[in-house]
Amino acid sequence: MRSFTTGCARCGHVAAFPAYRCRACASPLVLDLAPVSAADCRPTSGRGLWRYGRMLPRVRHSVTLGEGATPLLPLRHGGATTHVKLESVNPSLSFKDRAMALAASAALDHGMTGLVLASTGNAAVSAATYAAAAGRRCRIFCATGSNAGSKLATARAHGAEVELVAGHYSDAYAAATRAEGEGWLNVTTTYRNPLLTEAYRPIAAELVDDLGDVPDVVVVPVGAGPLLRGIWLGFTDLVAAGLTGREPQMVGVQAEACAPLARAWGAGDRGRAEWAAALRQPFEVGPTAATAIADALRGYEDEGLLTLDAVRRSGGRIVAVGEPAIAEAGHRLAGEGLFVEPAAAATLAALRNPVVAGSERANACVAVLTGHGAKESSTLTAGGMA
Ligand SMILES: [Zn+2]
Incomplete structure (x- = not known):
């Protein structure tokens, strides 16, 4: 496991974990982990999250219920290009x-x-x-x-x-x-x-192990977006360890009804201050079935900067999708035996966007299905299946 320091994402001020905000400038904190070797990015005999435990920040206990190591499946209607990562089958049915x-x-x-x-x-x-x-x-x-x-x-x-x-x-x-x-x-x-963002690094190693290669695009539903950033950090580990030569483009998906990150992204790549200002612009939040990603970031707008930064550095983008497209995607996934929450279905809706699904290469794209539909079955049957 990796030793780490806790510091400010903006000014570099160092804190002692557990800590939650920079004492100097109130910005979000991030962990700075010791580098990993190629061997550190390979599975161990550990169970659940700890199977790739050497990619994680050091903790002494290892609580597990068998989470992680989730299936990666080709999407029948996605051609050879699209796979889905079933985070929906974790013990409490979400990533x-x-x-x-x-x-x-x-x-x-x-x-x-x-x-x-x-x-x-x-x-x-x-x-x-x-x-x-x-x-x-x-x-x-x-x-x-x-x-x-x-x-x-x-x-x-x-x-x-x-x-x-x-x-x-x-x-x-x-x-x-x-x-x-x-x-x-x-x-x-x-x-x-x-700390929480760091738990998603092993997803990158799992994807490369299963695909035998780095996907071109990884599509992730985002509220504030720590899942997207955590997966991206995992790919940066694989590159730094010499296991792969590139990172995928990270694509964040929001529902049009509540899309502060997509709005900020659409305002253009003008640097941190402009993004911070864009995230503070008031906007109306509409109804969406994708409740798991409906986060207006009010009161903690700067957290969105961490996701925008990861997306930019990966060469990706953030897109917003409408309610009919989310419902239709949920229906299609259910038709393939995959019952997921609307926020997860939004990934598939984003893949219909030609800007996102640009590559025809085999194994080109992975959509992360973040949560199971069982916890929101009334939403899905009332709205999504109409
Ligand atoms: Zn600071």
Whole structure:
């Protein structure tokens, strides 16, 4: 495993993990990991997330429920060019399990009370699941103004304590932030906790192992976007270790109804200050079935810069897709035996965009199917299957 330091993404100020914001400039923190060798990027005898444990930041515990090492399948209607990565088959049915396995391990390392987060969705279920696996508590802050569905019932079943906060998501986010100083590890799955992004690095190694090559394009649904950045960081590891000669273009997908990153990207590549200003531009959030990526980033706009930076450095782009296209993509995937949440289906909708699906090469494109449809089956059957 890799030693690391924690520092500011903007000014380089160093912090001691666990830490959440730069004390000098309040920007998001990132981890700086020691380099890896080619051998470090190969599978070990470890289980779950720890199969590629040498790519991860060093923790002493290794909580696992068998997450990771998810299947990569060719898409029947995608020709030879498109594969899907089934993060939907992780233990709590979403990619968040990779991050929560790492977070729960770190919480044990630091003798913390448990995991705390602001969420009503996949992250809440995953945090509750892994806190239970680690024998630690889980506190979930949920805004009264949010649409709390059946996912919180699942979290409660794992023993999570759900606390209602008057207001909207940003109020729940602030409540989770306040708990950071009280012995809780904040695992709100924006970039709040810099550790979580690191758990996605092994996805890059899994993809290259399964494909035998680097894909040209990796399409990822993004709210704040730590999954996209984490996968990209994994590819930079493979390049640095000499295992591959290039990175794929990272393509982030948002729903048109809530697309702050796509809007900022569309404003042009004008540098950090201009992107930061674009992310602060007020905009109206419309209804979308893709709730898992409907994140307006209000109150933590600068976190979006980390995703924009990864996309730019990979030569990729961020696109937005409409509700009919998301619904149609969900229907097509279900028709191939793949029942996924609308946010995951958005990847396939993006692939219909000729700018995204430019390559006809075999194994050219991977769409990351982030979450299973079982937790949102009412949405899918009511709207998506019309
Ligand atoms: Zn700073």
